[in-house]
Amino acid sequence: MSQSSSLPPVDAVVIGTGAGGAPLLARLAQAGLKVVALEAGRQWNPATDFATDERAQAGLFWTDERLTAGSNPTAFGRNNSGTGVGGSTLHFTAYTPRAQPDDLRLHSEFGVGVDWPLTFDDLEPYYASLERFLGVSGPSPYPWGPAHDYPLEALPLNGAAQLMQRGCAALGIQTSPAANAALSGSYYTAGVGWRAACTNRGFCQAGCSTGAKASMDVTFIPLALHHGAEVRSGYFVTRFETDPATNRITGVVYTQDGLEQRQPCEHVFLCAGAIETPRLLLLNELANSSGQVGRNFMAHTGIQVWGRFADDVQPHKGIPGGLISEDTHRPHDADFAGGYLLQSIGVMPVTYASQVARGRGLWGTALRDHLLEYNHVAGINILGECLPYAGNYLELSDELDARGLPKPRVHFSFGDNERRLTAHAEALMRQIWGAAGATDIWAYPRSAHTIGTCRMGFDREDAVVNPDGRSFDVPNLYICDNSVFPSALSVNPALTIMALSLRTADRFLERAKRLES
Amino acid sequence: MTDEQREVQTTLSQLQRLLESDRVTPPTRDALRTRLLEPDPHRAFFTEPEFALLEVVSARLIPQAHSNLAAQVDARLAKGEGKGWRFDTLPPDGAMYQLGLRGLEELAQSRHGSRFAALSALEMDKLLLSVQRGEVSGGVWDALPAARFFTELLTELTELHYSHPLTQLEIGYTGFADAHGWQQIGLNSPRDSELER
Ligand SMILES: Cc1cc2nc3c(=O)[nH]c(=O)nc-3n(C[C@H](O)[C@H](O)[C@H](O)COP(=O)(O)OP(=O)(O)OC[C@H]3O[C@@H](n4cnc5c(N)ncnc54)[C@H](O)[C@@H]3O)c2cc1C
Ligand code: SF4
Numbered sequence: 084m085s086q087s088s089s090l091p092p093v094d095a096v097v098i099g100t101g102a103g104g105a106p107l108l109a110r111l112a113q114a115g116l117k118v119v120a121l122e123a124g125r126q127w128n129p130a131t132d133f134a135t136d137e138r139a140q141a142g143l144f145w146t147d148e149r150l151t152a153g154s155n156p157t158a159f160g161r162n163n164s165g166t167g168v169g170g171s172t173l174h175f176t177a178y179t180p181r182a183q184p185d186d187l188r189l190h191s192e193f194g195v196g197v198d199w200p201l202t203f204d205d206l207e208p209y210y211a212s213l214e215r216f217l218g219v220s221g222p223s224p225y226p227w228g229p230a231h232d233y234p235l236e237a238l239p240l241n242g243a244a245q246l247m248q249r250g251c252a253a254l255g256i257q258t259s260p261a262a263n264a265a266l267s268g269s270y271y272t273a274g275v276g277w278r279a280a281c282t283n284r285g286f287c288q289a290g291c292s293t294g295a296k297a298s299m300d301v302t303f304i305p306l307a308l309h310h311g312a313e314v315r316s317g318y319f320v321t322r323f324e325t326d327p328a329t330n331r332i333t334g335v336v337y338t339q340d341g342l343e344q345r346q347p348c349e350h351v352f353l354c355a356g357a358i359e360t361p362r363l364l365l366l367n368e369l370a371n372s373s374g375q376v377g378r379n380f381m382a383h384t385g386i387q388v389w390g391r392f393a394d395d396v397q398p399h400k401g402i403p404g405g406l407i408s409e410d411t412h413r414p415h416d417a418d419f420a421g422g423y424l425l426q427s428i429g430v431m432p433v434t435y436a437s438q439v440a441r442g443r444g445l446w447g448t449a450l451r452d453h454l455l456e457y458n459h460v461a462g463i464n465i466l467g468e469c470l471p472y473a474g475n476y477l478e479l480s481d482e483l484d485a486r487g488l489p490k491p492r493v494h495f496s497f498g499d500n501e502r503r504l505t506a507h508a509e510a511l512m513r514q515i516w517g518a519a520g521a522t523d524i525w526a527y528p529r530s531a532h533t534i535g536t537c538r539m540g541f542d543r544e545d546a547v548v549n550p551d552g553r554s555f556d557v558p559n560l561y562i563c564d565n566s567v568f569p570s571a572l573s574v575n576p577a578l579t580i581m582a583l584s585l586r587t588a589d590r591f592l593e594r595a596k597r598l599e600s
Numbered sequence: 601m602t603d604e605q606r607e608v609q610t611t612l613s614q615l616q617r618l619l620e621s622d623r624v625t626p627p628t629r630d631a632l633r634t635r636l637l638e639p640d641p642h643r644a645f646f647t648e649p650e651f652a653l654l655e656v657v658s659a660r661l662i663p664q665a666h667s668n669l670a671a672q673v674d675a676r677l678a679k680g681e682g683k684g685w686r687f688d689t690l691p692p693d694g695a696m697y698q699l700g701l702r703g704l705e706e707l708a709q710s711r712h713g714s715r716f717a718a719l720s721a722l723e724m725d726k727l728l729l730s731v732q733r734g735e736v737s738g739g740v741w742d743a744l745p746a747a748r749f750f751t752e753l754l755t756e757l758t759e760l761h762y763s764h765p766l767t768q769l770e771i772g773y774t775g776f777a778d779a780h781g782w783q784q785i786g787l788n789s790p791r792d793s794e795l796e797r
Contacts, residue, residue, distance in 0.1 A: 131626070131627060132627060133627060134627040134628040134630070134631040134776075135624075135628045135775065136628055136632060136763075136776055138631070138635075138759075138763040139628075139631035144683075145684055146681065146682055146684040148682050148684060148686055148692075149684065149686075150685070150686060150688045151685050151686065151687055152689075156688070160683045160684025160685055161683070161684070164684060239785060240785075240786065241785045241786065242785070242787040242788075245786055245787045246787065282778075282780075282781025283781055283785045284775075284782065285785075286778070292625065293781075394787045394788050395787065395788045395789075395791075397785075397789075399773065399775040400775070400782045400785040401782070401785035431775065432762050432773045432775070433759055433762045436758050436759065436761075436762035437759045437762075439758070440751070440754045440755040440757075440758035440759075441754075441755050444732060444751065446662070446728075446758075447660065447661065447662075447663060447725070448663070450661075450662070451664070454771050455771055455772075457772060457773060458771070458772045485680065492688060
């Protein structure tokens with residue numbers, strides 16, 4: 084590796100440009116700060132780079148190898164980890180429900196897990212402004228939680244969504260078109276411009292080539308650039324330089340094409356996702372006086388139930404994130420803490436075939452026959468609460484990756500709560516699919532999202548960052564991504580990550596102003 | 601030409617028509633054409649006997665593949681690419697496959713006194729099934745979790761096979777021809793006649 088060279092200093096370096104990094108990058112630039120984002124992945128041009136082909140799109144996923152351990156080892160890569168300017172939002176399904184107020188008070192309500200160090204009222208204004216800025220399509224009013232409207236009409240329902248509607252109606256479960264951050268009509272935002280409506284291609288999980296889906300690369304990144312931010316893609320951060328006297332970070336070291344560079348800075352916003360963020364901190368032995376870096380790893384319980392229908396479904400058409408029910412947010416017959424939501428799933432062929440191989444173990448003619456029915460399959464899944472446990476954590480292994488850095492090892496096992504919740508959900512989804520007319524119903528147990536490895540809290544003894552996202556140990560380090568969640572929430576995470584991101588930027592700016600006066 | 605070959609020919613011409621049309625975006629066309637036309641990569645990772653065995657196993661798991669799946673696995677391993685994660689209880693993918701293949705030979709020897717490739721299809725399938733069920737022990741299998749190895753191999757071959765545009769057409773998937781988007785997306789909506797044979 085060649086010698087490191089140094090660049091002119093900046094006010095802030097943002098590491099990672101996903102749901103946690105991009106919104107605050109834009110907000111800081113808007114406030115007039117000189118900010119630079121360092122992103123390990125590529126800058127894509129969706130119109131010319133994105134093929135409607137799952138294998139060709141594999142480059143959207145983080146493929147540096149991670150070791151997965153425990154009795155319910157969680158899959159990484161395509162399951163939960165993206166890379167590129169836009170991070171995992173490049174391939175997210177764009178379900179954007181808000182958390183409900185009680186989601187943030189799990190411990191008060193059930194005596195397990197922890198409460199968030201902030202309330203729904205702290206997040207609500209950010210949810211509302213995000214929904215306007217991203218152009219979220221959804222029902223008005225939304226039927227669950229505190230009432231609110233969406234700026235755009237709900238998107239049309241595809242076959243899987245209609246089947247879930249049919250099954251739920253028969254059982255008296257309320258459903259609704261989901262809140263989805265894909266545009267149901269063309270949409271204008273200041274600083275970004277016009278974005279075209281969704282054309283129902285159904286390829287959201289392998290990259291949206293039309294820009295209809297509000298991934299960060301077509302929303303907050305253009306806004307940040309508009310306000311003068313700089314984004315350097317293909318830059319992999321490896322080290323922090325610190326001043327031992329003040330404990331502050333003085334520079335961020337990264338490599339590009341094997342060349343080492345140093346970016347001096349006043350502040351650092353670490354937004355590399357819930358695996359790479361704690362990994363970087365552990366590698367640098369930084370911000371960990373609480374011993375909580377890498378601890379409390381959580382992944383949503385995410386069991387899927389599939390079935391075959393006489394109807395022609397064509398499961399690849401329309402946004403895959405179509406229909407939702409939050410009737411199971413706090414089920415009355417629950418024998419577990421928390422709850423879950425139900426969502427319909429569209430599916431692309433390779434993803435489905437892969438799950439059939441992994442989940443059903445079919446091969447030879449049995450596999451072939453099953454896949455010949457591809458156009459007749461539809462699925463539902465849940466996203467459910469997951470509690471933090473001492474045995475679920477990330478550590479550095481002694482195996483090195485291609486960059487010469489230790490691979491992370493993540494231990495994950497369900498506890499009783501996750502097992503009970505999953506059993507409840509599986510029974511219900513089987514009933515729904517039965518009522519909708521499915522045959523050959525089968526369940527694919529899985530876990531989704533990487534959550535909680537740098538938890539936020541009031542107390543420096545058991546949290547890594549304070550409620551503003553600021554490190555207790557390193558005064559000029561902020562963390563904002565899925566790692567700061569103290570509990571998993573029974574909803575998809577991205578909208579809440581973005582809300583925290585904007586809030587973290589605002590708290591930082593307010594503090595800077597206070598210190599100045 | 602057999603009926604089956606004739607059917608593949610028909611599917612192939614349908615596919616080529618679709619790929620030339622404006623219903624496929626340029627990056628999609630590039631990706632699928634490459635996959636359709638590129639020759640199978642040369643063996644670069646496995647030894648010759650390992651590779652030959654992998655081809656035999658692959659033909660049991662995925663009969664009627666449209667490309668050499670073993671060659672594509674080999675190429676991936678030679679490039680050091682992966683899916684981004686690995687079970688902690690398994691060695692790195694390349695070593696895992698090599699061990700598992702050796703384990704299959706061991707089983708063929710101990711159960712039938714023969715090389716795996718010389719077994720009948722039924723015998724092969726029975727052996728593979730006992731590996732899939734984890735009902736094997738001794739030798740390699742004391743170190744390698746059999747069921748996990750089987751699932752990893754099956755999943756990789758399955759993904760490769762269903763990534764092939766001919767396979768996709770066979771299962772009635774034309775989602776790659778989406779340059780104009782889709783208007784009819786609900787249940788039982790009429791198929792676009794241009795996309796049908
Ligand atoms: C298939 C799929 C579907 C999903 N669907 C939904 C959904 O419908 N709704 C929802 O809310 N969520 C969904 N998610 C989850 C959502 O995408 C993530 O929760 C969210 O993007 C996480 O944000 P983040 O900021 O924590 O990390 P990311 O968005 O992953 O961003 C982290 C970024 O940091 C970069 N990085 C990491 N390490 C370094 C380094 N050392 N140097 C420089 N850069 C680095 C990475 O390249 C990446 O770009 C889905 C995820 C997947 C995989
Ligand atoms: S369904 Fe809509 S949002 Fe999703 S990839 Fe297609 S055009 Fe984009």
